[in-house]
Amino acid sequence: MDPYSRAPGVGKGSVETLLRYSVPQKMDLAQCLKGSGIEEDFLLNPVDVSVHQELIVIANVLKFTGKPLATGFAVGLGFRMMDLGMVGLALMSSEDGAHAAGIIDRYVQNAYHFNHFSLALKRRKVTISFYPHEELTDSVAQFVLARDLGIFHMIQSYVLRGQARKTFEVGFSFDFLQGMEDIAKAFSCPVRHMQKSNYLVCDIRQLRLRPPLSNPINALAIESAYQMEWSMPINDDNLVAKIKKYLLSQPLLNIQKKQVALHLNMSERTLARHLEKQGLSWRKLLSKVRLQKAEYLLLSSEHSLQKVTDEVGFASVSSLSHAFSKDKGMSPSEFRKSLNSTAKKSTITF
Numbered sequence: 426m427d428p429y430s431r432a433p434g435v436g437k438g439s440v441e442t443l444l445r446y447s448v449p450q451k452m453d454l455a456q457c458l459k460g461s462g463i464e465e466d467f468l469l470n471p472v473d474v475s476v477h478q479e480l481i482v483i484a485n486v487l488k489f490t491g492k493p494l495a496t497g498f499a500v501g502l503g504f505r506m507m508d509l510g511m512v513g514l515a516l517m518s519s520e521d522g523a524h525a526a527g528i529i530d531r532y533v534q535n536a537y538h539f540n541h542f543s544l545a546l547k548r549r550k551v552t553i554s555f556y557p558h559e560e561l562t563d564s565v566a567q568f569v570l571a572r573d574l575g576i577f578h579m580i581q582s583y584v585l586r587g588q589a590r591k592t593f594e595v596g597f598s599f600d601f602l603q604g605m606e607d608i609a610k611a612f613s614c615p616v617r618h619m620q621k622s623n624y625l626v627c628d629i630r631q632l633r634l635r636p637p638l639s640n641p642i643n644a645l646a647i648e649s650a651y652q653m654e655w656s657m658p659i660n661d662d663n664l665v666a667k668i669k670k671y672l673l674s675q676p677l678l679n680i681q682k683k684q685v686a687l688h689l690n691m692s693e694r695t696l697a698r699h700l701e702k703q704g705l706s707w708r709k710l711l712s713k714v715r716l717q718k719a720e721y722l723l724l725s726s727e728h729s730l731q732k733v734t735d736e737v738g739f740a741s742v743s744s745l746s747h748a749f750s751k752d753k754g755m756s757p758s759e760f761r762k763s764l765n766s767t768a769k770k771s772t773i774t775f
Contacts (some may be wrong), residue, residue, distance in 0.1 A: 433473060442508050493563075515648050528648060550626050553625045554624045562726075578611055578612065668689070730742050
């Protein structure tokens with residue numbers, strides 16, 4: 426499975442929410458989408474957004490706001506259930522809070538999410554711990570952590586339907602940042618920093634509450650639908666997407682056409698013929714995927730150019746730089762600097 430796969434609608438909803446927050450903040454739409462490859466009219470079209478495209482938009486927004494935690498929480502609060510795509514539809518139909526937690530856990534286990542989760546029950550409390558992916562920069566990790574807390578607040582409000590919010594504590598593993606006071610106010614509980622992990626503690630009885638549109642059979646059908654989306658059989662229409670997913674699932678991109686053909690249960694000649702129908706050659710497709718992964722690594726990690734070159738399968742740093750500059754109009758170093766340097770510096774410590 427593609428390590429960056431998500432349920433339909435999740436990427437689109439996430440970027441739509443980012444834009445709903447950013448544009449009223451006087452951030453130009455083109456500025457938000459710069460370098461992402463997302464067309465400005467994508468809101469009007471049924472197209473989804475990949476993980477690396479979303480990362481670029483996040484970097485653009487953080488470059489503008491300079492407040493990763495405060496921005497992430499504000500964006501999370503602005504989510505609607507429908508912005509979570511098919512996952513949101515399943516959550517809306519869940520039997521109760523415990524069932525909703527199970528849906529989220531199964532989703533995170535099988536799809537890409539910027540945070541890992543764990544859930545611990547003790548007496549009358551449930552503790553949800555958040556673990557951002559290690560390859561994320563500090564500012565992006567802070568943003569997505571706060572955004573998930575905002576989304577949890579939104580889901581909690583949906584389930585509670587006006588009942589008292591019983592959240593006992595929120596904790597962060599880093600020093601105080603602007604935005605923690607917003608989180609404390611929203612959850613009506615203490616927020617602590619410099620803790621051993623990132624967590625939220627709430628009343629376990631909230632797991633027994635039923636959402637207003639509870640329909641467990643419908644929730645199961647929706648879950649099955651987006652899980653089937655991940656395991657669709659290969660045909661002419663989605664062959665290229667399947668090849669990209671397979672390539673991106675490999676730790677290194679030094680992969681031969683023969684290996685991919687074997688994975689697809691076809692000959693190299695048949696694979697080449699299918700690609701020709703799409704106006705592609707194996708060499709051109711592999712180069713596109715290598716550049717896509719390079720773009721993701723440049724945005725989401727501190728890897729050196731040599732390490733990025735090794736992971737994506739270019740022969741040398743100069744080969745990567747040449748291909749990247751031809752595709753993006755700037756070198757890998759310039760690309761990383763233009764989208765990430767300001768975001769990295771935007772962490773504000775008091």
